[in-house]
Amino acid sequence: xxxxxxxxxxxxxxxxxxxxxxxxxxxxxxxxxxxxxxxxxxxxxxxxxxxxxxxxxxxxxxxxxxxxxxxxxxxxxxxxxxxxxxxxxxxxxxxxxxxxxxxxxxxxxxxxxxxxxxxxxxxxxxxxxxxxxxxxxxxxxxxxxxxxxxxxxxxxxxxxxxxxxxxxxxxxxxxxxxxxxxxxxxxxxxxxxxxxxxxxxxxxxxxxxxxxxxxxxxxxxxxxx
Amino acid sequence: xxxxxxxxxxxxxxxxxxxxxxxxxxxxxxxxxxxxxxxxxxxxxxxxxxxxxxxxxxxxxxxxxxxxxxxxxxxxxxxxxxxxxxxxxxxxxxxxxxxxxxxxxxxxxxxxxxxxxxxxxxxxxxxxxxxxxxxxxxxxxxxxxxxxxxxxxxxxxxxxxxxxxxxxxxxxxxxxxxxxxxxxxxxxxxxxxxxxxxxxxxxxxxxxxxxxxxxxxxxxxxxxxxxxxxxxxxxxxxxxxxxxxxxxxxxxxxxxxxxxxxxxxxxxxxxxxxxxxxxxxxxxxxxxxxxxxxxxxxxxxxxxxxxxxxxxxxxxxxxxxxxxxxxxxxxxxxxxxxxxxxxxxxxxxxxxxxxxxxxxxxxxxxxxxxxxxxxxx
Ligand SMILES: Nc1ncnc2c1ncn2[C@@H]1O[C@H](COP(=O)(O)OP(=O)(O)OP(=O)(O)O)[C@@H](O)[C@H]1O
Ligand SMILES: [Mg+2]
Numbered sequence: 195x196x197x198x199x200x201x202x203x204x205x206x207x208x209x210x211x212x213x214x215x216x217x218x219x220x221x222x223x224x225x226x227x228x229x230x231x232x233x234x235x236x237x238x239x240x241x242x243x244x245x246x247x248x249x250x251x252x253x254x255x256x257x258x259x260x261x262x263x264x265x266x267x268x269x270x271x272x273x274x275x276x277x278x279x280x281x282x283x284x285x286x287x288x289x290x291x292x293x294x295x296x297x298x299x300x301x302x303x304x305x306x307x308x309x310x311x312x313x314x315x316x317x318x319x320x321x322x323x324x325x326x327x328x329x330x331x332x333x334x335x336x337x338x339x340x341x342x343x344x345x346x347x348x349x350x351x352x353x354x355x356x357x358x359x360x361x362x363x364x365x366x367x368x369x370x371x372x373x374x375x376x377x378x379x380x381x382x383x384x385x386x387x388x389x390x391x392x393x394x395x396x397x398x399x400x401x402x403x404x405x406x407x408x409x410x411x412x413x414x415x416x417x418x419x
Numbered sequence: 420x421x422x423x424x425x426x427x428x429x430x431x432x433x434x435x436x437x438x439x440x441x442x443x444x445x446x447x448x449x450x451x452x453x454x455x456x457x458x459x460x461x462x463x464x465x466x467x468x469x470x471x472x473x474x475x476x477x478x479x480x481x482x483x484x485x486x487x488x489x490x491x492x493x494x495x496x497x498x499x500x501x502x503x504x505x506x507x508x509x510x511x512x513x514x515x516x517x518x519x520x521x522x523x524x525x526x527x528x529x530x531x532x533x534x535x536x537x538x539x540x541x542x543x544x545x546x547x548x549x550x551x552x553x554x555x556x557x558x559x560x561x562x563x564x565x566x567x568x569x570x571x572x573x574x575x576x577x578x579x580x581x582x583x584x585x586x587x588x589x590x591x592x593x594x595x596x597x598x599x600x601x602x603x604x605x606x607x608x609x610x611x612x613x614x615x616x617x618x619x620x621x622x623x624x625x626x627x628x629x630x631x632x633x634x635x636x637x638x639x640x641x642x643x644x645x646x647x648x649x650x651x652x653x654x655x656x657x658x659x660x661x662x663x664x665x666x667x668x669x670x671x672x673x674x675x676x677x678x679x680x681x682x683x684x685x686x687x688x689x690x691x692x693x694x695x696x697x698x699x700x701x702x703x704x705x706x707x708x709x710x711x712x713x714x715x716x717x718x719x720x721x722x723x724x725x726x727x728x729x730x731x732x733x734x735x736x737x738x739x740x741x742x743x744x745x746x747x748x749x750x751x752x753x754x755x756x757x758x759x760x761x762x763x764x765x766x767x768x769x770x771x772x773x774x775x776x777x778x779x780x781x782x783x784x785x786x787x788x789x790x791x792x793x794x795x796x
Contacts, residue, residue, distance in 0.1 A: 368494045369523055382510055
C-alpha cells in the first residue's frame with residue numbers, strides 16, 4: 195500500500211523554503227528595485243558580471259578536476275584495504291567535514307598569507323615572500339581542500355561495490371592490469387565519478403572569497419554571541 | 420592414452436594458519452573431462468583458482484604442457500574460467516560480454532562478429548545480443564558465461580559449480596549440453612561440483628577430495644564400485660558401511676557371520692570396513708541360514724522401494740523393486756562380488772547406520788546445498 199500522505203511534510207517544506215523563495219527571486223528579477231515596475235534591466239545587467247561568472251565557473255571546473263585526479267587513486271586505494279582499515283580510513287576522510295568551514299579556511303589563511311607561516315619560513319631564508327594568497331591558485335587550493343571528501347566518498351562507495359571476481363574475470367580473459375582498469379574498473383566506477391563531480395561542481399563557495407577582514411569580523415562576532 | 424596437459428605437484432595452500440590444501444598431486448589429461456568432487460569447503464575452488472592463476476600456492480608447482488606456470492599471471496595462461504556465480508560484466512550487453520576476450524586480443528571486428536555469432540548459436544542465445552546481462556535468467560547467464568570463456572578457444576576450461584544455481588530440470592539439460600560441447604570442441608574441462616550424480620554422469624575422471632586432500636582418483640565406475648575408504652563410499656551414492664573382520668583371503672566376517680567375498684591382500688583377522696550398496700542386496704524369505712531382520716520403514720521412490728531393515732539394532736538401507744511391508748521378517752542374500760572390503764581409515768566409524776533415515780533425504784541434501792550457497796553470497 196502506498197502511503198502518499200507521508201510525503202506531506204516534505205512537500206510543505208519544499209513549498210515554503212524552495213518554491214516560494216524562487217518565485218520571489220523571479221519577481222525581483224523582472225522588477226525595478228525602487229519603483230517596482232516591470233523591467234528587463236536586471237537581466238541585461240548580467241553582462242556586466244559576465245567576467246566574474248566565467249571566472250567562478252572556471253575555478254569550479256578546475257577544482258573539480260583536481261579533486262577527481264587526487265580523489266580517485268585515494269578512493270581506489272582505500273577500497274583495496276581490509277574492511278577494518280577501510281572503515282578507519284573512511285572516518286579519517288570524513289573527519290575534516292565535522293569542522294567549521296570557516297575555521298578550516300582560516301587555518302589556510304594563517305599558512306598562506308604574506309606574513310603567514312610559510313612566508314615567514316621563506317623570508318627567514320632570505321628570500322622575498324611568495325604570492326600565495328588572494329589569487330586563483332589559492333582559491334582552487336581552498337576548494338580542493340574543502341571539497342575533496344565529497345569527491346572521495348562517492349568514488350569509494352562505487353569502487354568498493356565492484357565485485358572482485360569481475361576483475362578476475364577480466365584478467366582471465368586476457369587483460370593485464372591496465373586493460374583491466376580501463377575495461378572494467380573505470381566503467382563500473384562511473385556512477386561514483388558522476389556523483390562526485392556533481393557534489394563538488396555545484397557546491398557554493400562564497401565564504402572563501404570573503405575579504406579577510408570580514409572573515410575576522412564574522413569570527414569575532416560569533417565568538418561574542 | 421592421452422597426454423598430460425596440467426600437473427599439480429605437491430600443492431600446499433595456507434591462509435594464515437589454515438591449511439586448505441594439503442599436498443595435492445594431480446595429473447590432468449588433454450581433452451578429458453575431469454571433475455573435482457567433494458563437500459563444501461574441501462578446497463575445490465582454491466585448487467581451481469591456483470590452476471587459473473588467481474592464487475599463488477604456499478608451496479608446490481603447477482605445470483602446463485611440461486612448463487612450470489606457477490608464477491605466470493592469469494592473462495598469460497591459455498586457460499579460461501566459468502566462475503561460480505558467472506561474474507558477467509554488468510556494464511556490457513550479451514554481445515560485448517562474449518566478445519570481451521577477442522577484443523582484448525585485438526582481433527578484427529569482422530572476425531569477432533563472425534565468432535560471436537557462431538558462439539551465440541551454439542549456446543542457443545541468438546537474438547539476445549543486445550540484452551543486458553542482468554535481465555537474463557540464471558540458465559541464460561550461465562550460457563553467456565560459458566560462451567564468453569569458450570570463444571577464446573582455450574586449451575583448458577575451468578568450471579566452478581556452473582550449474583549450482585539452476586533448478587534440477589535445467590541442470591540435467593545443461594549437463595548434457597556441456598558434455599556435448601566438451602566433446603565437440605575437444606578441450607580439457609576441469610569441473611568442480613559437490614553433486615556426486617553430476618560428477619559420475621559427466622566425467623572421464625573423478626577426483627574425490629576432502630579437507631584439502633585427494634582421497635581417490637579414478638573413472639566414475641572405479642569410484643562407485645571400488646571406493647577407497649568409508650568417506651568415498653558414503654559420499655558417492657548411498658551405502659551401508661559395516662565393521663568387519665577379514666578372516667582370510669576371500670572371507671570376511673560381519674554380524675557374526677562369514678561371507679564369501681572377492682577381496683584379497685589383507686592381514687589375517689584384520690579389522691576392515693565393509694561397504695554394500697543398497698541396490699546390491701536381495702531380499703529373500705527368512706531362513707536361519709541367512710542374515711535376517713525386520714523391516715522398519717518402506718518408502719516408494721518411483722523405480723524402487725527404499726526399505727529400511729533392522730539387523731540386531733543396525734539399520735540398513737535396501738533398494739528393491741518388490742514391496743515388503745513394515746514389520747515383515749525377512750532374510751537377505753548378497754552376491755560375493757557386491758561385498759566391498761576396504762582398509763580402515765581415519766573415516767572409519769564416522770558413518771552410522773540408516774536409523775536416522777529420512778524419506779526425503781534427496782530434498783534435505785538439496786536444501787542444505789542451497790542454504791550454503793545463500794550464505795556464501
Ligand atoms: N581468501 C581466503 N582466506 C581465508 N580462507 C579462505 C580463503 N579462500 C578460501 N578459504 C578457506 O579455504 C577452504 C576451502 O575453500 P574453497 O573455496 O576452496 O572450498 P570449496 O571446496 O570450493 O567449497 P564450496 O563447495 O562451498 O564452494 C574454506 O575453509 C575456506 O574458508
Ligand atoms: Mg567453491
